[in-house]
Amino acid sequence: MLKGFRDFILRGNVIDLAVAVVIGAAFTAIVTAVVQGFINPLISALFNASDLSKALIVKIPTVSGGHSSLAFGTIIGAIINFLAVAAVVYFVMVMPMNHVKDRLQAxxxxxxxxxxxxxxxxxxxxxxxxxxxREQNRPPQL
Structure with missing residues (x-):
């Protein structure tokens, strides 16, 4: 039982996944800083809102007579965060590793x-x- 667990943990994919999660968490802090220090001030200037979650809000009426809000700015903010993390991971990790693999293969x-x-x-x-x-499992010919 322990041997199977050890083999599972030492498989390359599991270790790669663990590294990716840790690096992803570290990049999240960087992306958050970029969003708060660079993107939010731009949004504030363009949409007169302090951050993306307060920008591009569309109010729609409800059946009960009140209103509900669609927060498009929050969605755009999540997309920007995802693209920023993906770009950093690609350009800092994936592209250099592919280059190293190609050189080793050459x-x-x-x-x-x-x-x-x-x-x-x-x-x-x-x-x-x-x-x-297939040959081993083929029935014998008479």
Whole structure:
């Protein structure tokens, strides 16, 4: 039981996910500071509101005679926050890691001798396993 748990935790995807959550939380603080220090003052100047949650509010009448509010500014603020976090994650983490992967792959390709055939891909290996299993499970011919 513990071996299975250890294997699960040490899998690359789980560790990558944990790192992503921690980095995402750290970027949230940066994005919040950018929104409060840069975007909210711009919104204040454009829409005469102190922040996005108070901008672009549309009041609609309700059946009971009162009114309800649609806060489009809050939605726009959430979209801006998401795009800012996504941009930071992409340009600070994903793009450099892809560059490093490409360089490592190029180095690996350069070290592979010319006469040696390339290693089969995962898809090719899985297709080969599938074909072997299909042959093993085929009923005998009479």
């Amino acid at each position: 180095r690996k390709d350069a070290e592979t001798p010319e006469g040696e055939p390339p290693a089969p891909t995962d898809v090719e290996l899985l297709a080969e396993i599938r074909d072997l299993l």
